[in-house]
Amino acid sequence: MTSNSSGAATPASIDPDTVTTSSLEALQSNDQRKVMDIVDKLRRTGLNGIVELPQLVVCGDQSSGKSSVLEAITEIPFPRKENLCTRFATEIILRRSHLSIISVSITPDKLRPKTEQDTLKSFQKSIADFSQLPVIIEEATEAMGLGAVGNSRAFSRDVLSIQIDGPARPQLTLVDLPGLIHSTNKAQTEAGKELILDLVKEYMKNERTIILAVVSAKNDYANQIVLDHARKADGKGNRTLGIITKPDYLREGSQNELDWIELAQNKNINLKNGWHMLKNRGEDQGDFTFRQRNEEEALFFSKGIYANLPREFVGIDSLRERLSKLLLNHLIKELPSLKREMDSKLRETYEAIDELGESRSTFEEQRRELMKVSMQFHGILKAAISGFYEGTFFGAVGLEKGMESPENIRRFRAVAQHLNLKFARDMRLLGHKFAIGSSPGEKDEGTGGEESSDKETSEDDPTSLFLPSPKTLSREGAIAWVKKTLVRTRGYELPGTFQPMLISQLFWEQSQPWEILAQEHVRQVSQASKDFIYAALKHAAPKEFVDRLAGLNVDAALQNLLDDAKEELKKLVKDKSRHPMTYNHYFTTTIQKQRSQKYQQASKDALKAASSTTYDRNQVLRTVHDSAKAEKAMATFIEQDMDTFSAQEALENQRAYYKDELKYFINAVCKTVIERHLVEPLPDVILSPLVVDNMTEQQISYVAAEPHETTQQRAFLEHRKAMLEKGLDTFREAMGGLRR
Numbered sequence: 001m002t003s004n005s006s007g008a009a010t011p012a013s014i015d016p017d018t019v020t021t022s023s024l025e026a027l028q029s030n031d032q033r034k035v036m037d038i039v040d041k042l043r044r045t046g047l048n049g050i051v052e053l054p055q056l057v058v059c060g061d062q063s064s065g066k067s068s069v070l071e072a073i074t075e076i077p078f079p080r081k082e083n084l085c086t087r088f089a090t091e092i093i094l095r096r097s098h099l100s101i102i103s104v105s106i107t108p109d110k111l112r113p114k115t116e117q118d119t120l121k122s123f124q125k126s127i128a129d130f131s132q133l134p135v136i137i138e139e140a141t142e143a144m145g146l147g148a149v150g151n152s153r154a155f156s157r158d159v160l161s162i163q164i165d166g167p168a169r170p171q172l173t174l175v176d177l178p179g180l181i182h183s184t185n186k187a188q189t190e191a192g193k194e195l196i197l198d199l200v201k202e203y204m205k206n207e208r209t210i211i212l213a214v215v216s217a218k219n220d221y222a223n224q225i226v227l228d229h230a231r232k233a234d235g236k237g238n239r240t241l242g243i244i245t246k247p248d249y250l251r252e253g254s255q256n257e258l259d260w261i262e263l264a265q266n267k268n269i270n271l272k273n274g275w276h277m278l279k280n281r282g283e284d285q286g287d288f289t290f291r292q293r294n295e296e297e298a299l300f301f302s303k304g305i306y307a308n309l310p311r312e313f314v315g316i317d318s319l320r321e322r323l324s325k326l327l328l329n330h331l332i333k334e335l336p337s338l339k340r341e342m343d344s345k346l347r348e349t350y351e352a353i354d355e356l357g358e359s360r361s362t363f364e365e366q367r368r369e370l371m372k373v374s375m376q377f378h379g380i381l382k383a384a385i386s387g388f389y390e391g392t393f394f395g396a397v398g399l400e401k402g403m404e405s406p407e408n409i410r411r412f413r414a415v416a417q418h419l420n421l422k423f424a425r426d427m428r429l430l431g432h433k434f435a436i437g438s439s440p441g442e443k444d445e446g447t448g449g450e451e452s453s454d455k456e457t458s459e460d461d462p463t464s465l466f467l468p469s470p471k472t473l474s475r476e477g478a479i480a481w482v483k484k485t486l487v488r489t490r491g492y493e494l495p496g497t498f499q500p501m502l503i504s505q506l507f508w509e510q511s512q513p514w515e516i517l518a519q520e521h522v523r524q525v526s527q528a529s530k531d532f533i534y535a536a537l538k539h540a541a542p543k544e545f546v547d548r549l550a551g552l553n554v555d556a557a558l559q560n561l562l563d564d565a566k567e568e569l570k571k572l573v574k575d576k577s578r579h580p581m582t583y584n585h586y587f588t589t590t591i592q593k594q595r596s597q598k599y600q601q602a603s604k605d606a607l608k609a610a611s612s613t614t615y616d617r618n619q620v621l622r623t624v625h626d627s628a629k630a631e632k633a634m635a636t637f638i639e640q641d642m643d644t645f646s647a648q649e650a651l652e653n654q655r656a657y658y659k660d661e662l663k664y665f666i667n668a669v670c671k672t673v674i675e676r677h678l679v680e681p682l683p684d685v686i687l688s689p690l691v692v693d694n695m696t697e698q699q700i701s702y703v704a705a706e707p708h709e710t711t712q713q714r715a716f717l718e719h720r721k722a723m724l725e726k727g728l729d730t731f732r733e734a735m736g737g738l739r740r
Helices: 022-027 030-044 066-074 114-121 130-143 190-204 226-233 255-264 290-300 304-308 316-356 363-386 412-430 462-466 475-488 500-510 513-540 543-576 585-609 627-636 642-679 689-693 697-704 708-739
Strands: 055-060 089-096 101-107 124-127 159-166 172-176 209-216 240-245 275-277 434-436 471-473 611-615 621-625
Touching (some): 030 316, 030 708, 055 190, 066 089, 066 209, 066 240, 066 316, 101 130, 124 130, 130 159, 190 209, 190 226, 209 226, 209 316, 255 275, 275 316, 290 316, 316 708, 363 412, 363 513, 363 689, 363 697, 412 513, 412 642, 475 500, 475 642, 500 642, 513 543, 513 642, 543 642, 543 697, 585 611
Parallel strands (some): 055 172, 055 209, 209 240, 240 275, 434 471
Antiparallel strands (some): 089 172, 101 159
8 A cells, every 4th residue: 555655654553453433334334234245255255266246446546545545444554664565456355253363365467377376376474463464565575576666577467465354344345456657767667557557447347346536636637547547447437436635735715626626526527426535644644543534534624615515525434434335236236247147157167167078087087988989989880880870970961962971971881882882883884894795686684794884984983084994896806806715725625615714714804804893992982981980980089089099999990901801802803813613503594595595586587588478369468488498597507617606605605604703793892891891890890898998098098188288177167166156055045144
C-alpha cells in the first residue's frame, strides 16, 4: 500500500481487533453476511481460479490515496514503508473466525515457468499481529524477483494474498492494484507502465468486480486516467463508485473546490452509483488511530461548503453503508449468473475429460484400455468379414463412390467379393494369349475364356493397362499355330495322333497371362485389406495409438499375410506348370460335345448340299434329298492331311482342358490364396484379444502409455472438476441456508 508523505509506520503494538470502530459493522448487514458467506465458502473451495468471484477492486492513479482508502474501509493498519506494496496486486481477504491470525501467500502469474510457479506457491507465512507484516511483505517482494526500485523488474503480475481472520472481521475480499503511471522515469519504465495498465484492465473487465475508482483532489480529475479506463470497462457505470480523496488540499472558496463539489454531486461525470468524498490522515497524522482518523474526518466535513453535502456522500462511515448496499445488490444479482457459469464450466470440464479418454497412467489402466480397443476392433473385423454391417463404423453407403473408396472400403466382404468377381472376369477376358474363333457347329454359349475382351474391358480398367488384350486367331490360324507346335514336338506317335506333351505346350502358352492376373489380384486385395484395417483401427483406437500399433503389430501382420498369399500362389502356378491332369468329367464331356456339334454341323451341310427342290404332279414344292450326293458331301469333310487332323484334335483337347483348368484356377486363387490368407485370418492375427494378451508390459506401455502432457492436463481437469463440483455443492447448501 502507498503511504502518506510522512512515511510513518503504524505502531507494531496495535492489536487489529481492538482498534476497529463500531461503524465497521456497517460494512456488512445480516443479509449481506449470509450472501457473502456463500462467496466466502466458494472461495475456500479454490474456485476463484476457475470462475470470477465478486470482489471490490481499489484502483487509481499513483498517489491518488487509494491505499489509504482501502485501509480506512477495512481498518487494517497496513505497513506504510514507501514503495513496499505498490509494485503488484495485493488481495486482502477478510474472514470471520474465532482466532485472530494473518496469513500471507503468493499467487504466481500463470505465464511464469512451472518451476517458478511451484516455488512461489510454496511461499506461505502466518503471523499473529500486524507488526510482523512489513518483514513478510518484503520477503514476498524478493520471492517475486523484484529488487530495489529502479531494478529492471520493478513490477510483477504475481498477486500477494493477505488473509486476515478475526472475530470482528467481515467476510470480504478487496484488491489493491498498483497505481496507474502517467510518465516513465528510471524507476518506472515503459514496460512497467504497460504491465500495470494491463493488470488494472484485467481486473476492471470482470463483470463481478465493483470498481472503486479513486481520484485525488490534488490533481485535475480530467487528467486522472483511471476514470477513462473505468468508463471503458464499465460502459454503463453499473459497477463503478467514484471516491474523491484529499479535499483538504483544496483552497477554500476557489473555483477548483466548487468543481470537485459538483463532481461529488454526480454532475460532471455521471456514475450510476455516484461519488463519495473521504478525508484521510494528513501528513502530520500518521500516528492517528482509526477512531481519531474518523473523528478528524467528521469534523472536516462539518465545516464550510462540505457541510452542505448530503451526509451519505461523505465520510468513511457512510461509505461503508453505501458499500454494504452496493455489495448486497451486486451479489444478489450476480449469484444466478455465477451458478450458471459454474454449471457451464463443469460441463466443459466433463467434455474435456471425455476427450482425453480413460486414464492410462498405470500399467493395468494401459492394458485395460488396449484390451478395450482390441475387442472393439475385433468386433468390427468380424462383422465386416461376415458381411453383417451393423454399427457406427460402417456409416452410409457411398453410392456415387467406387467400391474401394474410404466410404465403401469398410464393408470389406463386399469389396473382397467385388475384387474376386473382377478377377474371374479378367481371367475369362484376358487370361488367354489367343482368342480363337468358334469350331464348326459350336453353339454361342461362350467359349470359356477365348472370346474377345472388347465388350467388357475399358481404358479405365487398371488390369487392361498392364496386360494387352488377347491376340485374335481365326479357326484356321489357331490350327496353324497348333500344327507348327506339333511338328516341332513330334515323337514316336502314329500319324494322325499326338503325344500328351503337345497339350502341355499349348496350354502353357495359352495360359501365360494367368500368373500376372493372379499376382495383380493378390496385390489389389492386400491393399484393400490394408485400407480397411487402417480405417477400423482409426475408428477403434485413440489417435496416438494408431502409428504405434501399426509399427508393433498391424504392418508386420499384414506383410506376413501377403507373404503367405504369394507363397500359396506360387504353389498354384507351379501346379499349373505341370503336365495337364484332371479328373473332372467336364473335360471329356466338353470334348464329346465339341465333336458332336462338329459332326452335326457336317451332316447338316452335307444334307443341304444333297438337297434340291422340285414341284410334284400336284404342283406342290417339295425338297428332294439325294443320298449319293450326301455321302459324297460327307466325304469332303474328312481331313486327309494327317498333321492337320492331329492339329484339329489337339486344339479341341487343349480348349477343353483350358476351360476345365480355368475354373479350377479361379476358384483356387479366390479360396486358397485370397480367402485363406488375406481375408479370413484378419480378425485373429491383427490386434486380436489374444495378440494383446501376449504383448509384453513394455509393448503395452509403448502403445497405451499416456503422454506426460496428457497426464498433466488430466490432473488439471480432474482438479478443476473437483473444485467445481465442490463449489456447486457448497452453493446449493449455502443457498438453502439463505432461504431459511
